[in-house]
Amino acid sequence: MIDNVQDLKARRAALIAAEPQMRARDVAAKLNISEAELVALGKEGVVTTRLRAEFPAIIGAVPTLGNVMALTRNESCVHERKGTYGKLGGGAHVGLIVGDDIDLRIFFTEWRTGFALIEETKMGPRRSLQFFDAAGVAIHKIYLTDTSDVSAFDALVANFAAPETMIEITPRKERAAPVADNSVDVTAFHAAWDALKDTHEFHGLLVKFKLQRVQALRLAGERRARGVDASSLRNILMSAGARTTPIMVFVGNPGMIQIHTGPVANLKPMGPWFNVLDEKFNLHLREDRIATAWVVWKPTDDGVVTSLELFDAEGDTIATLFGKRKPGQPEDEAWRNLVAGLLTKEAA
Numbered sequence: 532m533i534d535n536v537q538d539l540k541a542r543r544a545a546l547i548a549a550e551p552q553m554r555a556r557d558v559a560a561k562l563n564i565s566e567a568e569l570v571a572l573g574k575e576g577v578v579t580t581r582l583r584a585e586f587p588a589i590i591g592a593v594p595t596l597g598n599v600m601a602l603t604r605n606e607s608c609v610h611e612r613k614g615t616y617g618k619l620g621g622g623a624h625v626g627l628i629v630g631d632d633i634d635l636r637i638f639f640t641e642w643r644t645g646f647a648l649i650e651e652t653k654m655g656p657r658r659s660l661q662f663f664d665a666a667g668v669a670i671h672k673i674y675l676t677d678t679s680d681v682s683a684f685d686a687l688v689a690n691f692a693a694p695e696t697m698i699e700i701t702p703r704k705e706r707a708a709p710v711a712d713n714s715v716d717v718t719a720f721h722a723a724w725d726a727l728k729d730t731h732e733f734h735g736l737l738v739k740f741k742l743q744r745v746q747a748l749r750l751a752g753e754r755r756a757r758g759v760d761a762s763s764l765r766n767i768l769m770s771a772g773a774r775t776t777p778i779m780v781f782v783g784n785p786g787m788i789q790i791h792t793g794p795v796a797n798l799k800p801m802g803p804w805f806n807v808l809d810e811k812f813n814l815h816l817r818e819d820r821i822a823t824a825w826v827v828w829k830p831t832d833d834g835v836v837t838s839l840e841l842f843d844a845e846g847d848t849i850a851t852l853f854g855k856r857k858p859g860q861p862e863d864e865a866w867r868n869l870v871a872g873l874l875t876k877e878a879a
Contacts, residue, residue, distance in 0.1 A: 539564065539572055556669065565667020567644050571698050582645035583693040586662065587626060589645065590637065591619040592690070593660070593673060595683040601633050602672040603782055603789035607820040607849040610782035610789045611813040613676065632811060634790040635671075641786030642670060644698050647688040658684050662786075665701040670786035706845070709743045716740070717750055724755055728832050745846045748825045755828055759839075759877050761821035765805050767839055767852060767873055772798050776865045777855035780807075780814060783848070792855055816841075816850060826870055834861045837870050 539562055546558055559569040573579055582589060593599070593616040600613045614632020621627040626637035644663045649656050658675040675684060720740050727733065737747055748756040771778050772795050780791045797808040800818075807814040822844040829836050836856075841849040854866025 536572065540574075543569070543572070543574075559667075565663070565700055566669050567646075567663035567667035567698055568700060570646050570648065570661060570663075576651040578649040580647040580688050581693045581695055581698075582647060582660070582688070582691045584643070584645065585691060586639050586642045586645065587619060587623060589660070589687070589691050590616070590626060590628075592687050594618065595680060595687065596673070596675060597680045597683070598676050598678045600674040600676055601635070601789060602674065603635075603784065603787045604669065605782065605784045605847065605849065607817045607843050608782050609813075609815040610780065610791065610850075611815075612789060612791055613811045631792070634792060636783075636788040636790075637671075638786050641665075645691075647684075647692075660687075664784075664786055665699075666703045667698070667700045668703075668784070670784060671789075709746050710741045712746070712750065715742065715750060720747075720750065721752060721755070724751060725830060727830050730829050730831060730836050730838075733829060743846055744840075744848065745823055745825075745842050748827060748840070751827075757826045757874070759824045759826055759873065761818060761824055761841075763824045763826075763839060763873055763877070764816065764818065764821060764841055764850070764852075765800070766876065767869055768795055768798055768805070768807065770869050770872060772796055774865065774869070776869055777863070778866065779853040779855055780812075781851040781853070782814070814850075820844070821849060822846075826874060833859060836862055837867060839870065839873075 542562055543558060546553060546561055555569055556566050559566040562569065570579060598613065598615055600611055602609065602611050604610065612633060614630065616633050617628050617630040619626050619628055621637070624638070624640050626639060628635040628637070641664050642662055643665045644667070646661050648659045648661060658681065660673040662670045662672070664670050675681065723736055723739065727736065737744060740747070742750070775794050777792065777794050782789055791812045791814070793812065795807045795809060795812070799806045799808055803817050803819040805816050805818050820843050821841050823842045825840045827838045827840055836853065839852040841851070843849055854863035856862055
């Protein structure tokens with residue numbers, strides 16, 4: 532074990548020397564370990580503290596840190612939002628933080644390991660809280676900013692510090708094969724879709740008919756879901772930015788969904804990445820990983836809700852975009868006009 536640890540540290544040092552800007556996720560992949568294992572490995576210039584698995588209590592204490600940066604990502608997209616965490620609602624399994632800046636849906640049953648890090652950088656110490664699932668994949672990270680309360684961070688870490696122990700990594704289960712299209716009662720599926728009262732009921736619809744999400748959209752019929760080009764993400768963001776139309780951008784993984792609500796302005800393509808680089812909101816999305824994109828219409832008690840949904844080659848959700856709205860309010864006509872423009876362009 533000691534020999535293996537020393538070998539991993541030597542290989543990590545070589546990787547970082549060759550590519551100093553390589554992200555931890557990519558370093559871990561090249562070492563064939565999880566990101567959680569990479570953090571647990573330790574590093575010169577980094578103080579790493581293992582945290583007890585009391586995740587609701589930890590997140591409940593994060594508001595004391597003041598203004599921070601919340602980061603949630605999946606394989607194809609990174610969502611960063613600055614602000615102050617509000618009060619944690621929900622329960623032990625699903626938590627909610629609802630605020631103008633930090634807006635989260637938290638699935639604590641997926642959370643397994645947490646760390647506090649203090650890293651020495653050229654800009655000074657960088658403090659963060661980092662949380663991982665059973666496979667060692669990052670679920671959520673919280674970075675302190677220049678205006679955060681460092682003493683509150685120190686107190687939180689001291690309060691939740693855990694003894695140094697080996698972390699257990701469990702490989703993710705292989706995804707279940709989809710049911711055959713010809714085994715689906717499409718007529719009943721359409722009727723159930725048309726009877727939706729809230730967008731949150733859509734997951735239950737998929738479970739009821741044993742459908743994977745992209746399969747459901749493919750079987751929905753064009754008045755419920757219409758496939759569009761992968762460039763639709765860039766087109767809709769550029770249009771929203773030009774018209775200053777506020778939108779909602781959802782990015783998540785099995786343990787977290789993070790939401791931005793508001794305008795987007797500073798839009799920059801960089802290689803395969805399309806980026807939003809605003810003061811409070813950053814989005815980094817790999818356009819080359821968009822395998823399918825769909826405009827989707829779901830009925831609700833507040834009227835039809837329109838979304839742009841992006842998926843990778845495995846059928847996992849990369850990001851979902853909506854118009855800005857709150858429960859009890861109809862959909863923003865400006866967002867509907869953006870989507871209508873996108874569909875007109877697609878048709879042309």
